[in-house]
Amino acid sequence: MIEETPSGGLMVTGEHIKLYGLISLKQAIILEGKGLKLSRGASAMAIAKKRYGLKGGRDKIIAQVQALIDQFIPADEEPTA
Numbered sequence: 001m002i003e004e005t006p007s008g009g010l011m012v013t014g015e016h017i018k019l020y021g022l023i024s025l026k027q028a029i030i031l032e033g034k035g036l037k038l039s040r041g042a043s044a045m046a047i048a049k050k051r052y053g054l055k056g057g058r059d060k061i062i063a064q065v066q067a068l069i070d071q072f073i074p075a076d077e078e079p080t081a
Helices: 016-033 044-052 058-072
Strands: 002-004 010-012
Touching: 010 016, 016 044, 016 058, 044 058
Parallel strands: none
Antiparallel strands: 002 010
């Protein structure tokens, strides 16, 4: 669940933490494709491949991560990203 704090901040809680991580990973892969390096460690592509056992090139990995996101979002909720 995404909760808004009284000071205007947002807090991701519960089962939605994993969803937020998947959305962040997908965006990181897209940004790496445009030349941005997001960390000194492993690339987002390498993390996605290792963590979720994905295979293929950048476009295929993005599609597979999106499929994981789509599986996670209940049908009655609207996607926010």
